[in-house]
Amino acid sequence: MQNKPILSLKNIVTTVNAGTPSENVILNNLNLNVHRGDFITVLGSNGAGKSTLFNTIAGNLAITSGQILLNERDIAKETVEKRARYLGRVFQDPKMGTAPRMTVAENLNLALRRGSSRNLTLRHLNKHKSHFKELTSTMSNGLNTKLDVATENLSGGQRQALSFLMAIIQKPELLLLDEHTAALDPKTSFQLMEETNKTISEQHLTCLMITHHLDDALKYGNRLIVLDKGKVVFDVAGPEKEKLTKEQLLSFFNDLVEV
Amino acid sequence: MSMIVSSIGQGLLWAILGVALFLTFRILNFPDMTVEGTFPLGAAVTTATITRGVSPFLACILGFVAGAVAGLLTGLLYTKGKIPILLAGILVMTACLSINLRIMGGSNISLLGKQTIFSNHFLESLPKYFDSVFVGLVTVAVITILLMLFLQTELGQAFIATGDNPMMARSLGINTDSMTIMGLMLSNGIIGLGGALISQSNGYADINMGIGIIVIALASIIIGEVVFGELTLNQRLIAVTLGSIIYRFVILIVLQLGFSTNDLNLLSAIILALCLMSPVLGKKLKLTKVLAKGGLKNAK
Numbered sequence: 001m002q003n004k005p006i007l008s009l010k011n012i013v014t015t016v017n018a019g020t021p022s023e024n025v026i027l028n029n030l031n032l033n034v035h036r037g038d039f040i041t042v043l044g045s046n047g048a049g050k051s052t053l054f055n056t057i058a059g060n061l062a063i064t065s066g067q068i069l070l071n072e073r074d075i076a077k078e079t080v081e082k083r084a085r086y087l088g089r090v091f092q093d094p095k096m097g098t099a100p101r102m103t104v105a106e107n108l109n110l111a112l113r114r115g116s117s118r119n120l121t122l123r124h125l126n127k128h129k130s131h132f133k134e135l136t137s138t139m140s141n142g143l144n145t146k147l148d149v150a151t152e153n154l155s156g157g158q159r160q161a162l163s164f165l166m167a168i169i170q171k172p173e174l175l176l177l178d179e180h181t182a183a184l185d186p187k188t189s190f191q192l193m194e195e196t197n198k199t200i201s202e203q204h205l206t207c208l209m210i211t212h213h214l215d216d217a218l219k220y221g222n223r224l225i226v227l228d229k230g231k232v233v234f235d236v237a238g239p240e241k242e243k244l245t246k247e248q249l250l251s252f253f254n255d256l257v258e259v
Numbered sequence: 260m261s262m263i264v265s266s267i268g269q270g271l272l273w274a275i276l277g278v279a280l281f282l283t284f285r286i287l288n289f290p291d292m293t294v295e296g297t298f299p300l301g302a303a304v305t306t307a308t309i310t311r312g313v314s315p316f317l318a319c320i321l322g323f324v325a326g327a328v329a330g331l332l333t334g335l336l337y338t339k340g341k342i343p344i345l346l347a348g349i350l351v352m353t354a355c356l357s358i359n360l361r362i363m364g365g366s367n368i369s370l371l372g373k374q375t376i377f378s379n380h381f382l383e384s385l386p387k388y389f390d391s392v393f394v395g396l397v398t399v400a401v402i403t404i405l406l407m408l409f410l411q412t413e414l415g416q417a418f419i420a421t422g423d424n425p426m427m428a429r430s431l432g433i434n435t436d437s438m439t440i441m442g443l444m445l446s447n448g449i450i451g452l453g454g455a456l457i458s459q460s461n462g463y464a465d466i467n468m469g470i471g472i473i474v475i476a477l478a479s480i481i482i483g484e485v486v487f488g489e490l491t492l493n494q495r496l497i498a499v500t501l502g503s504i505i506y507r508f509v510i511l512i513v514l515q516l517g518f519s520t521n522d523l524n525l526l527s528a529i530i531l532a533l534c535l536m537s538p539v540l541g542k543k544l545k546l547t548k549v550l551a552k553g554g555l556k557n558a559k
Contacts, residue, residue: 058430084432091426099423102416110420115432118413166431 004072005033006206007057007174012066014049014056014230026052028230030066034174034208038237039200041217042210044227045253050210053227054176057208059083070173085115088167090160090180097163100152104143104162107151108132111166135165139195141188157188164192168199175200177209181216193220214246228256264388266511270504271395272457276472277479277499278402279449284480285495287422287442292348293333294476295469296355297326297447301454302464303359306368309459315376319455326451327444329355334440352469359466366466375459391460398456399500402449407493418442419492450476471524474531479503481534506530 014027026049034040044050055061057068059080068076075083091097098107105125112128129147137144139161143154151159160180167175177196181189197220200207211217217224224241226234234252236244276298283291301322308318329351336347360366377383382390409415420428421438428435450472458464483495483502490498513526533540 080429081432081434084430089430096424097427099420099427101423102419106416110416110431113413118417118433120409120412120414122408122411123413123416
């Protein structure tokens, strides 16, 4: 039933500080196939390579060897800017995903042109205002009343909700969520997570989501993977994932540490 | 009276530099030292071409182009050569010293008796010093309006985003290297044009005329911000010009107090330092409290 994967990582090796005494292999022959419509939660202890995995997919880090195939095309040599055409990304830090001195509407307008060329045509903020208003009101956190406010004056939750909207306003082939609710208080975090889940299922997005919350990893998504020492060491999907319990996951993690 | 008009004229002409520096210092968020080289470069190219019979208008455009090329070099050293921006600017600025000497064929060129942009019937019919007021006002207004429009385009927005959050800009597909290079070219081009106009206003170009330029340009930006406070982007661009005029008035007052023109660079540095420290000084000296108290007393 599964056809060709949308993203295929083959024997990826990513080394940081190559050629220096602090040289460190982070991803070590990692293999992963992501299929269209997959919502994968990514678990792993600190230093397992989760963020490096995202930086490798997005192009912030060059790979030492291996292949990154997007729709069967090798994108390993493409720059971050070029890969932006197919990738939407939300960072953990609310400050990283938005331009602080630009308004909410200006940020959304920038995201609307993600991956397309930018020329000397005047931006048409007013033309898009109603669209922006509608989109931000789905977040039900007051963002829709702040379209003309600079994002540096928003709360962390609003900023992160905006980052999420910016990542999906142009439907991405692949959405990367890097602990995007971790910096928020429990209530805001829960709201954003629910909204994320709803959007992903409604728009049939393909998504990889890093999380440290075992509950979230179990509750959301149709597939769960665990990274350890730069490899995928656990990969369950569908009914198998649904049967998985927190206790099983915890004992799996304990076993990993002992090895 | 004539000194006030002269100060306004100088303020308007020098505001061109402030507006140009705004692009790098406030939008791209870094200090670009190249300007100390591109200002005399623009002056050198313009005066050298005017003395060889080129029309003053074309000579100004050449001054712009020369500045933009220097900006391109700084941009390439910074983005492709990975040289820190401060150093990249200093390198190009230093190189400009030799280039300028070659272009001028000496350490200065006089425009005495040559056709300049100021030699036309209309400008000559104006009262004294009003010619630089007119040329300064028209130029700075045109540049400011063009920049306002540019910053409202999709490209301009990508340029602002690059300075605001380069990491985010890249993840939205904005080529931040190109944006940085474009900003440096545009900024230094306008600085070159400023050099072209100011050398014609002064009637000469001098190899040392770039010294202290960055401080004067920064002073217009910072004075505008300190005096006018919270503003929109468009208003901030206009505030630079007003800041530049205020700066000239401050200089005028200081000179009236008996300081010599040799002290100007020291005074510029002190004025800029005071403006930059104004948030800290305001808190330390409780200036706002004192002012508020004074206001209340006066109200009674």
